[in-house]
Amino acid sequence: MIHFRQVNKHYGSFHVLKDINLSIEQGEVVVIIGPSGSGKSTLVRCINRLETITSGELIVDGVKVNDKNVDINKLRRNIGMVFQHFNLYPHKTVLQNITLAPIKVLGVSEKEAKETAMYYLEKVGIPDKANAYPAELSGGQQQRVAIARGLAMKPKIMLFDEPTSALDPETIGEVLDVMKTLATEGMTMVVVTHEMGFAREVADRIVFMDKGQILEEASPGEFFAHPREERARLFLSRILSH
Amino acid sequence: MPDYSILIEHWDLYMQGFLHTIKSSVLALIGSLLIGTVMAIFRIAPVRPLNWIGAAYVEFIRNIPLILIVFVFFVGLPALGIRLDSFTAGTLGLTVYTAAFIAEVIRAGILSVPKGQMEAARSSGLTYLQAMWHVILPQAIKIVIPPMGNQFINLVKNSSVLGVIAGLDLMYFGDLISSETFVTFDVYIFVAMFYLVLTIPLSLGVGALERRLARSR
Numbered sequence: 001m002i003h004f005r006q007v008n009k010h011y012g013s014f015h016v017l018k019d020i021n022l023s024i025e026q027g028e029v030v031v032i033i034g035p036s037g038s039g040k041s042t043l044v045r046c047i048n049r050l051e052t053i054t055s056g057e058l059i060v061d062g063v064k065v066n067d068k069n070v071d072i073n074k075l076r077r078n079i080g081m082v083f084q085h086f087n088l089y090p091h092k093t094v095l096q097n098i099t100l101a102p103i104k105v106l107g108v109s110e111k112e113a114k115e116t117a118m119y120y121l122e123k124v125g126i127p128d129k130a131n132a133y134p135a136e137l138s139g140g141q142q143q144r145v146a147i148a149r150g151l152a153m154k155p156k157i158m159l160f161d162e163p164t165s166a167l168d169p170e171t172i173g174e175v176l177d178v179m180k181t182l183a184t185e186g187m188t189m190v191v192v193t194h195e196m197g198f199a200r201e202v203a204d205r206i207v208f209m210d211k212g213q214i215l216e217e218a219s220p221g222e223f224f225a226h227p228r229e230e231r232a233r234l235f236l237s238r239i240l241s242h
Numbered sequence: 243m244p245d246y247s248i249l250i251e252h253w254d255l256y257m258q259g260f261l262h263t264i265k266s267s268v269l270a271l272i273g274s275l276l277i278g279t280v281m282a283i284f285r286i287a288p289v290r291p292l293n294w295i296g297a298a299y300v301e302f303i304r305n306i307p308l309i310l311i312v313f314v315f316f317v318g319l320p321a322l323g324i325r326l327d328s329f330t331a332g333t334l335g336l337t338v339y340t341a342a343f344i345a346e347v348i349r350a351g352i353l354s355v356p357k358g359q360m361e362a363a364r365s366s367g368l369t370y371l372q373a374m375w376h377v378i379l380p381q382a383i384k385i386v387i388p389p390m391g392n393q394f395i396n397l398v399k400n401s402s403v404l405g406v407i408a409g410l411d412l413m414y415f416g417d418l419i420s421s422e423t424f425v426t427f428d429v430y431i432f433v434a435m436f437y438l439v440l441t442i443p444l445s446l447g448v449g450a451l452e453r454r455l456a457r458s459r
Contacts, residue, residue: 048365077367087362091380100376101366146362153366 001026001157001188002047007056009042009212016042018212020056026156029189031199031220034209035235040192043209044159047190048079061156077105080150084162086142088134088149094121095130098149106153113152120148124178140171147178158182160191196240200224208232244428252419259415260436266333266411267398267440273337274397278344283374285349296345303342308403311335316407332404332411340397347389351382384455391448395441402437412436 002024009017016039024030032040045051046058049065049072058065063075088097098120099113108116121127124144126137134142143163150158160179164172176198183189183202193199199206199220206223208216208231215229227233249256284296303311312335315326326334355378363373405413416433420426 050361050365073367073369076365079365081362081365083358083362085356085358087356087358089359089362089377089381091384100363101368104372104376105367149366 001028001061002190003057003059004043004046005057005059007046007053007058009039009046009051010054016212017046017053020214022207022214022217024188024190026188027186028204029183029187029191029202030205030207031191031193031203032207032209033193033196033199033235034215038209039212040209041161044161044190044192047157047159048076048081050081073105077101077153078156080147080153080155080158082143082146082150082158082160082163084165086134086139086146086166088142088145090134093131093133094126094137094145097134097145098152101149102152116152117148120151121145123151123181124148125174138171139167140174143167143171143175144178147175147182151182157188157190160189160193162192162194164193164195194239196224196236208235210235244431245425248419248423248425248428249432252415252423255415255419256412256432256436258410259412259433260439262329262404262409262414263398263401263411263436264440266329266336266401266404266409269333270336270340270397270401271394273334274340274344274393277337277341279348279379281341281345282348282352285345286352287370300342300345303339304346308335308339308400309406311339312403312407328407328409329404329411332401332407332409336397336401336403340393340400343393343396344390347386347393348382350389351386352378354385355381387448387452387455391445391452394448395444398440398444399437 002022004020004022007017007020008015020043032043034040042051046053047060047065053066060075061078063070065075089100092100095114095117098117099110102108102113102116103110118127118130121130124147126141126144129137129141129145134145137145147163163179164175167175172195176195179189179191179198180202191198191203201220203220206216206218206220207214208223208227208229210231216223216227216232218228223232224236227236281296281299284292285300287293312332315331315334316328319326319331359377359381360373363377364370368376401411402413403409404411405417408414412433416429420429423429
């Protein structure tokens with residue numbers, strides 16, 4: 001579904017991604033962890049071309065993402081994205097947030113888009129907020145709306161870029177629960193997170209990154225019990241010890 | 243006390259000027275909003291040649307006196323064989339000139355919308371223009387209402403440039419009445435009052451709109 005082959009990315013002289021090789025199959029849940037500045041978010045943002053790669057090859061859903069002739073809007077329909085800061089549209093209601101892309105991009109009728117939106121709002125547990133504005137919701141509720149917004153496009157892949165990092169601890173659980181449900185339903189997911197409990201429980205595979213490189217790729221059982229790399233061990237000891 | 247008999251005796255002329263000033267202002271407002279929005283998007287869009295066009299427009303136009311831009315339409319175009327009446331030439335000049343300032347106001351508004359908004363919109367498959375129209379501009383507009391109000395008020399006052407090229411506006415008829423009656427000061431006091439009739443409600447309207455949008459977020 002997603003294949004990175006020898007992908008490199010530079011920001012000017014800064015080498016953000018170094019020789020990335022990574023394949024993610026359909027239905028897989030891959031969790032990317034690592035210290036800040038290690039390139040995790042950049043890696044995920046390359047998948048829907050919010051960031052461009054400098055060299056190498058990146059194929060998503062059979063499409064070469066960085067090919068000049070690629071219709072990027074068409075590819076992006078199939079890739080939902082959830083951001084750290086939710087990025088809901090503040091001037092639109094919850095319902096309008098969710099129906100905008102289905103109506104404008106997929107061309108579905110307003111009625112059908114609303115029904116779909118309500119279905120996903122039920123799914124994330126806040127159908128009663130359909131007519132509220134984002135500013136009236138808690139962080140956890142906003143992020144669940146953002147997930148519903150992504151799902152309403154019926155994507156093949158969902159990307160999560162630190163979806164719980166901006167949430168207060170009490171609401172993290174409700175967002176993770178929604179993500180767990182998605183994972184069990186077979187959604188292909190790429191998740192950047194610092195939630196080790198979620199990674200251990202839900203991931204099919206853990207990817208550990210540091211300084212723009214993938215240092216380790218393993219099943220969660222293996223990774224958390226016996227990290228091979230010294231850097232990964234250090235990272236885990238710091239993050240799990242408190 | 244100004245001599246009100248001047249106002250009463252020349253009421254028709256004042257009204258003609260007043261209506262032309264309104265007409266010119268409204269046309270220039272609509273035109274400059276359109277051109278200004280397009281130029282603002284040109285300056286920001288991820289397409290280099292468009293950035294240059296937008297920047298060239300703004301830097302060139304806003305750094306030339308309004309009267310010279312009006313002359314381009316009134317004197318310059320006829321030299322090329324395109325003849326415009328003075329009202330049209332003046333209104334076009336006013337439009338082109340004001341658009342440069344509006345472009346800057348709108349550009350600042352667009353840039354003040356958080357980057358994540360464009361990212362969220364684009365990642366859902368919307369095109370750049372769809373994202374601009376449905377997500378970015380509605381948020382930018384709210385931010386730019388106060389500076390935009392300033393531009394509109396300036397626009398109404400700047401329409402007096404039409405007087406210089408016999409554009410049938412308030413200023414033109416003021417001059418006319420003054421040269422007929424040999425009265426100067428009082429004639430122009432009434433001209434000023436007509437401008438205030440337009441600009442003060444505009445000021446208050448912008449303020450009210452600002453407060454309403456602040457509530458609705």
